[in-house]
Amino acid sequence: MMSLNSHQKQLIFDYCIGLTSAKETAEAAHLISSNKEASELYIKLKTPLAPLDSLKPESCPDDLAEQTVWRLNNLARSSRTRLHELLAAEQSRAKTIKTSLWFSIGRRLAMAAVFVIVGGAAITTLNLITKVARQKSWQQMCQMQLSNIWRGMNDYSADNDGKLPAVATAEGSPWWKVGCPGQENHSNTRHMWLLVKGNYVKPADFVCQATKDTQISQFDPSKSKDLCDFPSRKFVTYSFRLMPPKAESVSNLSTQRVLMSDLNPLFEKLPQDYSKSLTLTPDEVQLNANSANHNRRGQNVLFGDGRVEFVGSRRLGPARDDIFTLQNTNVYRGCEVPANESDAFLAP
Numbered sequence: 174m175m176s177l178n179s180h181q182k183q184l185i186f187d188y189c190i191g192l193t194s195a196k197e198t199a200e201a202a203h204l205i206s207s208n209k210e211a212s213e214l215y216i217k218l219k220t221p222l223a224p225l226d227s228l229k230p231e232s233c234p235d236d237l238a239e240q241t242v243w244r245l246n247n248l249a250r251s252s253r254t255r256l257h258e259l260l261a262a263e264q265s266r267a268k269t270i271k272t273s274l275w276f277s278i279g280r281r282l283a284m285a286a287v288f289v290i291v292g293g294a295a296i297t298t299l300n301l302i303t304k305v306a307r308q309k310s311w312q313q314m315c316q317m318q319l320s321n322i323w324r325g326m327n328d329y330s331a332d333n334d335g336k337l338p339a340v341a342t343a344e345g346s347p348w349w350k351v352g353c354p355g356q357e358n359h360s361n362t363r364h365m366w367l368l369v370k371g372n373y374v375k376p377a378d379f380v381c382q383a384t385k386d387t388q389i390s391q392f393d394p395s396k397s398k399d400l401c402d403f404p405s406r407k408f409v410t411y412s413f414r415l416m417p418p419k420a421e422s423v424s425n426l427s428t429q430r431v432l433m434s435d436l437n438p439l440f441e442k443l444p445q446d447y448s449k450s451l452t453l454t455p456d457e458v459q460l461n462a463n464s465a466n467h468n469r470r471g472q473n474v475l476f477g478d479g480r481v482e483f484v485g486s487r488r489l490g491p492a493r494d495d496i497f498t499l500q501n502t503n504v505y506r507g508c509e510v511p512a513n514e515s516d517a518f519l520a521p
C-alpha cells in the first residue's frame with residue numbers, strides 16, 4: 174500500500190468539509206475505499222467535524238475578512254509605533270552609555286523590528302488566504318445560483334406541459350442586444366427572463382456574486398411583468414446556450430449537454446449603443462481566456478442533468494468542443510446560430 178502524498182491528503186480534507194467538485198468527490202471516495210491510510214485519515218477528520226453536518230452552510234460575510242485584516246493592520250501599526258517610541262527614547266538618553274547597555278538596546282530594537290516584519294508578513298499571508306477563501310465562497314455561491322436556475326427551469330417545464338421556456342425568434346435577430354426596447358425578437362436572454370417573470374427564479378440568481386455588480390440591488394422585481402427581457406446586461410452575467418432554429422422546441426433538459434455558464438469571455442465588451450452593428454474578430458487571448466467572472470481561473474458550467482461543475486477549460490467533452498465559440502466561425506456579427514446541436518455555443 175502506497176503512502177498518501179500531500180495532494181491526496183489535501184483532497185481528503187477538502188472532501189470532509191465539502192469543498193470538492195463532482196470529479197474530486199468521486200476521486201476522494203475511490204481513494205478512501207481503496208486505501209487504508211486514506212480511510213483512517215477520513216475517519217479522523219470526519220469524526221470531529223460530524224456535528225457541523227447539521228448546520229446550514231453560509232457564505233463568508235465580506236466584512237468579516239475586511240475586519241480581520243483591519244485588526245491585523247492596526248496591530249502592525251501599533252508595533253511600528255512601539256518601535257519608533259523605543260528609538261526616540263534611546264536617542265533622548267545621555268550619550269554616556271556602557272557598551273553592554275548598547276548591546277541590550279540593540280537586542281530590544283532588533284526584536285521590535287522582527288515583530289514588525291513578522292506582522293507585515295502575517296498580514297500579507299492573511300490577505301492572500303482571505304482572497305482565496307472569498308473567491309472559493311463566490312465560486313460556491315455561483316454554483317448554488319446555477320442550481321437554482323436549473324430547478325426553476327424544471328418547475329417551469331412541469332407547469333407548462335413539459336416545455337422549456339422559449340420565445341419567438343426572428344431569423345437573423347441579434348442575440349447580443351439585451352434589454353433592447355421595442356425589439357422583442359432580440360437577445361438570447363428573453364427565454365430566461367420568463368423564469369423571472371413567472372417567479373421561478375429570483376433576479377439576483379442571474380448575477381454572479383464574483384462580479385461585484387451593485388446594479389442588482391436597484392432592480393425592482395415588481396416591474397418584471399411589464400418587461401420582456403432583462404433591463405440591461407448588468408442584470409445578467411451568465412451566458413446561455415443558443416440553440417439551432419429547429420431545436421427550439423426541445424423539451425427534455427437532460428438531452429442538453431451544456432445549458433449555461435459564467436459570462437462568455439468573447440463578448441465582455443459590447444456596443445452600448447444598440448444602433449451600432451457588432452463586428453468581432455476574436456484574437457488569441459480571447460480564444461483561450463476563461464470567463465472574467467472568477468478571475469480567469471475557470472467557469473461554472475450547468476449541465477442538462479443538473480450538475481454544476483467549475484472547470485478550468487472551456488473545451489469540454491471528448492470532442493473538446495469550445496463552449497464559447499461557434500464552429501467554423503472567425504467573425505461574429507451577433508446573429509449567427511449553431512449549424513447543429515453538437516455545437517454547444519453559449520451566447521451572452
